[in-house]
Amino acid sequence: MIPDRETSFPGAADEIARASGSAVDAVLAQIRQMIVEGGLKVGDKLPTERELCERFASSRNTVREAMRMLKAFGVVEVRPKVGATIVDQRMNRAFDLFSFNVTEISRQTFDDIQGFRELIETGSVTQIFAAIQPSDLSDLREINREMVRAKSVIEASEHDLRFHTRLVSIIGNKSILDIYRIMTPVILRIMQRGKTRRTIEGETFREHEAILDAAERRDALAFQYLMRTHLRAGLWTFEDG
Amino acid sequence: MIPDRETSFPGAADEIARASGSAVDAVLAQIRQMIVEGGLKVGDKLPTERELCERFASSRNTVREAMRMLKAFGVVEVRPKVGATIVDQRMNRAFDLFSFNVTEISRQTFDDIQGFRELIETGSVTQIFAAIQPSDLSDLREINREMVRAKSVIEASEHDLRFHTRLVSIIGNKSILDIYRIMTPVILRIMQRGKTRRTIEGETFREHEAILDAAERRDALAFQYLMRTHLRAGLWTFEDG
DNA sequence: CGACTCATTTGTTGGTCCAGATTTCATCCT
DNA sequence: AGGATGAAATCTGGACCAACAAATGAGTCG
Known part of the structure; x- marks a missing residue:
């Protein structure tokens, strides 16, 4: 069950501090x-x-x-x-773990990560609608505006991620938020790929706004549809591969 | 954005290998x-x-x-x-990270973890139904039988987790599977809490079977309902707290 | 009450010694 | 002569030691 881990953390079933080599x-x-x-x-x-x-x-x-x-x-x-x-501080360490980039983002990774986000961000619509407050919406709109004002694509991506993270935080589930935070570095790299200034000022901003509008009128179907298409945008970057 | 990390992995924006203290x-x-x-x-x-x-x-x-x-x-x-x-091997390390149990499972943690699992395991019903094969179903039923034959509660919990992990693997999303694997130690502790031999031989087995039956006849609503109630069982362990 | 000293503890360094892997090279057989 | 063989030298990480520097908590003295 547990894969090969040469010098790993001592497993739970270890003998009494037996020297595992080192x-x-x-x-x-x-x-x-x-x-x-x-x-x-x-x-x-x-x-x-x-x-x-x-x-x-x-x-x-x-x-x-x-x-x-x-x-x-x-x-x-x-x-x-x-x-x-x-x-x-293991959560912080898990975060650090993935900020060390050794491999390039592949098409497969993109699909998987976005699929995961789709599951989280569209699947939790019920919890989000139940918990969302007007202050949340104004926060999110402000973040969205900050994204447009960003001076670089890198910075804009960070605001973009902040937008989604803020949205996920409304669910009120610490584990989900932790996992989202852990994946932050990978998601950031995904966002920065193939994102131009035009798409930020245009599509991304408008899609975020539309999602917020749907949330404001508690339109679950629209929220899910808009979120899904929003997350699936950017796929074209890999189409040529 | 990035929390305090005293002696952490050097961030991406660090200066040229400047000594950050140590x-x-x-x-x-x-x-x-x-x-x-x-x-x-x-x-x-x-x-x-x-x-x-x-x-x-x-x-x-x-x-x-x-x-x-x-x-x-x-x-x-x-x-x-x-x-x-x-x-x-960062994924393996992330796995090891949480095998070191320093804190007890709280009611809040239980709710959060099970909420996350609910999101994953009920939200992915479309992908599961699209990808599931007869061999998957027979595998799952075999795992379920092995769970009943287990000699201890600990061992049974491992089979229980194997059942769910196998189910999640059908989605075909490596990121989701990785995250599920990372959470393995925590999920195991949740399962072992308040699980007696009776519940394993009875409820857990039957609930698994019912879930598989629903999957076999591609009944999404039943699948989601059964999975939801299955995951929410065990809450009583914390009710007294 | 504040400044100061001191002892304790971690941080860092430059070594030693060891066992095993790798490489080199002289020797031996064909 | 040429290739195979094996022994020795070298290289490398693992473990350890002694010593000193730096930081800081605690006690002390004015």
Whole structure:
């Protein structure tokens, strides 16, 4: 079920901090065990590095590398003199994860991401209509105007994304919003592809406005139709491929 | 827009590998710059640690900690005596990210996660019905039977999750499947909460079967209704809170 | 009450040593 | 002579150590 992960986070079913090859991994597993079995919560502090050294009979550099791992995972925050504090910034880390672009956006990725957004943004029309307030609408219209005023395509894309993120936030579902935020870097790259100043000032702005109009009069069918066509626009960029 | 990230991945708008406080972060930023501006692709190899040391005028341990960071992010895979190879295992890392349970599932989290699943699994009925094959249905029924035969609640939950994941895979959208996989650990914990042997052998199995029956006769309304009530079951676990 | 000192803790550095992979190259057989 | 073979030198990451720098909390003294 779990794919090959050579040096990954120690799985839940691991033995008692058994060394899975590397000494750092062993320390990592033991710290993990200490956290879960010690019932440590967010805000609690881990022992000092040197204490962990002697407790696990490891060198300080080994412990430090394990710490660096936990830091990368957003599980601890370590400051000089104060030590390592347990935090939960994994969502931010997941965000960072995808801001590192190693592969180009493919047609397939475009379809998949936009398909996902279509599912979210058209499927949640009921929740959106139930929760939307006049202040939400004015916010969204303001964001839309800011998009037109943007000085560059990059900046406009950010406003475009802000528009959609703001819309998704109305659903009131933190998990959905988190996932949307995680995908931010990828969505941004999609938006910047094949977007010209004309399309922003024209189509994108008008489509956003039409979507908001539909939301204002609680026209679910129009909202879904407009959103769907809006998200499917931009496909032409890949048509030649 | 981007939240506070103290020691995070260097953002795209960073200056030229300027030290954002930590020396490790500086090296990290420079390696990142080397990758993106050097046009390094997946499969390419990074210079040796010692070469990076002298190139960045840093100690080996500093470079090693930066490497450890990249490893945690799933960007490089480093093997002894071979070196660091660029990979893209960020999805697996995102998966690992949430297998580290630091916080307890709250009623709010339950609602949000199940709300997200409802959106995905009921909203994609059109795509599922369009793509589903008889082999998919027989697979799903087999998984359902395996769930009943499971020896423990934990194991049964895994089959339960496999059932839903298999269903979602029919959509044919890699992004949605990836996200579903990322949420696997959280969903598993939700499933294991308040699930007894009786509910598995009884309700869960029957609900799955009913969903498959609806899929077999392409009854979208029934499919959505059954899935909705299926996902909303288990809410009682939190009702007392 | 404020400034100051001090001790503790993390950050960083430059090393050592080791085991294993890789490469080199001399040797040996055909 | 030419290719195969194997041993040795070299290279590389893994683990570790000692030491110093910097930051900061805590206690102390004026």
